[in-house]
Amino acid sequence: xxxxxxxxxxxxxxxxxxxxxxxxxxxxxxxxxxxxxxxxxxxxxxxxxxxxxxxxxxxxxxxxxxxxxxxxxxxxxxxxxxxxxxxxxxxxxxxxxxxxxxxxxxxxxxxxxxxxxxxxxxxxxxxxxxxxxxxxxxxxxxxxxxxxxxxxxxxxxxxxxxxxxxxxxxxxxxxxxxxxxxxxxxxxxxxxxxxxxxxxxxxxxxxxxxxxxxxxxxxxxxxxxxxxxxxxxxxxxxxxxxxxxxxxxxxxxxxxxxxxxxxxxxxxxxxxxxxxxxxxxxxxxxxxxxxxxxxxxxxxxxxxxxxxx
Numbered sequence: 001x002x003x004x005x006x007x008x009x010x011x012x013x014x015x016x017x018x019x020x021x022x023x024x025x026x027x028x029x030x031x032x033x034x035x036x037x038x039x040x041x042x043x044x045x046x047x048x049x050x051x052x053x054x055x056x057x058x059x060x061x062x063x064x065x066x067x068x069x070x071x072x073x074x075x076x077x078x079x080x081x082x083x084x085x086x087x088x089x090x091x092x093x094x095x096x097x098x099x100x101x102x103x104x105x106x107x108x109x110x111x112x113x114x115x116x117x118x119x120x121x122x123x124x125x126x127x128x129x130x131x132x133x134x135x136x137x138x139x140x141x142x143x144x145x146x147x148x149x150x151x152x153x154x155x156x157x158x159x160x161x162x163x164x165x166x167x168x169x170x171x172x173x174x175x176x177x178x179x180x181x182x183x184x185x186x187x188x189x190x191x192x193x194x195x196x197x198x199x200x201x202x203x204x205x206x207x208x209x210x211x212x213x214x215x216x217x218x219x220x221x222x223x224x225x226x227x228x229x230x231x232x233x234x235x236x237x238x239x240x241x242x243x244x245x246x247x248x249x250x251x252x253x254x255x256x257x258x259x260x261x262x263x264x265x266x267x268x269x270x271x272x273x274x275x276x277x278x279x280x281x282x283x284x285x286x287x288x289x290x291x292x293x294x295x296x297x298x299x300x301x302x303x304x305x306x307x308x309x
Contacts, residue, residue: 037142037222038141038142041140041142041222042140045138045140048138052136052138053125053128055138055221056124056128056131056137056138056221057121057124057125057128059221059222059224059225060124060127060137060221060224060225060228061116061120061121061124063225063228063229064225064228064229064232065116067229067232067233068116068195068232068236071191071232071233071236072191072192072194072236075190075191075192075236075240075242076105076190076191076192078242079097079099079100079105079190079191079241080099080100080102080105081099082098082099087242087244089297089300090242090243090244090245090292090297090299091241091242091299092188092241092242092243092250092251092254092285092299093187093188093241093254093258094299096187096188096241097188097190097241100190104185104186105192108186108192108193108196109192111182111196111197112192112193112195112196114199115195115196115197115199115202115206116195118199119199119202119203119207120202120207123203123207123211127211127215130215131214131215131218131219131224134215134218135218137214137219137220137221137224138220138221139220142220142222143219143220143222143223148222148223148226151213151214151217151219151223151227152223152227152230154213154216154217155210155213155214155217155227156266156267158209158212158213158216159209159210159213159231159266160265160266160267160269160270161270162208162209162212163205163209163265163266164264164265164266164270164271165270166204166205166208166209167205167264167265168264168276170201170204170205171260171261171264178198179198179200179201180197180198180201182196182197182198182201183196183197183198183201184257184260186257187257187258188241188254188257188258189239189240189241189253189254189257190239190240190241191236191237191239191240191241193239194232194235194236194238194239195235210227210228210231213227214227234248234266237250238250238252238253238254238266239253239254239257241254243288243292243297243298243299244292245292245293245294245295246291246292246293247291247292248291249288249289249290249291249292251285251286251288251289252268252277252280252285252289254285255280255283255285255286258285259279259280261276261279262276262277262278262279262280263276263277263280264276284302284304284305287302288302
């Protein structure tokens with residue numbers, strides 16, 4: 001507990017120290033461009049006057065879905081063709097999905113589409129009246145930059161708590177066999193399978209942890225759209241199977257797919273507190289769980305031990 005308090009305290013002090021300088025520059029940019037975005041938003045409101053529910057649905061489902069398929073689609077080209085070949089050097093589990101099994105891939109893509117259109121879409125539509133009761137996601141004034149930062153912090157923390165405990169619950173033998181095993185058919189994940197899951201899991205672990213934060217904060221559609229898009233980009237990166245330069249490390253969740261009983265969370269904070277990352281911390285994957293700042297793959301700079309090879 002002392003170690004955790006030290007880590008969190010140090011991070012908080014660093015955050016406070018950088019807060020004024022970083023946010024000053026970002027706020028300056030936001031202030032310079034804020035009028036432009038406010039004007040575009042008011043134009044959208046006038047075009048969808050009387051149909052705000054449609055604007056909300058398009059913003060909260062259409063934009064994130066487009067983001068998901070653009071990013072996962074680009075990585076899918078590498079998974080299916082092996083080109084460009086230099087990206088394959090960054091594969092975490094060497095020899096896996098080279099190339100990806102086309103039968104498994106078709107099954108995964110069809111399941112993801114069902115989850116998006118038959119589950120996510122109706123849930124977001126059902127979500128609208130609750131957000132409207134909380135203040136209205138399509139209100140005229142856009143949130144300020146600092147308000148959005150606060151919302152983003154709350155969203156992230158709530159997702160960590162809700163995802164960790166729901167995810168760990170699905171690893172109970174009964175629930176795992178009936179529900180969560182579907183997602184773990186891919187011991188070496190690829191980007192598109194980030195939403196490949198049983199419908200129950202998609203509702204409880206994929207959707208609800210993202211939706212509770214905006215409801216609690218009574219968020220604007222702009223905040224919700226950005227949050228959903230960022231969350232999808234993050235889950236794509238954590239499932240992509242490549243530890244690419246200058247992008248967040250996917251080693252943590254990739255190790256979960258490999259070992260099943262480690263690394264349940266998103267940030268890793270609750271895994272540390274509950275001791276569900278102890279084996280991971282003794283592995284080569286943990287040594288590679290850093291931001292890659294060079295073009296040399298970490299599997300080369302931090303190779304497996306001869307016994308593991």
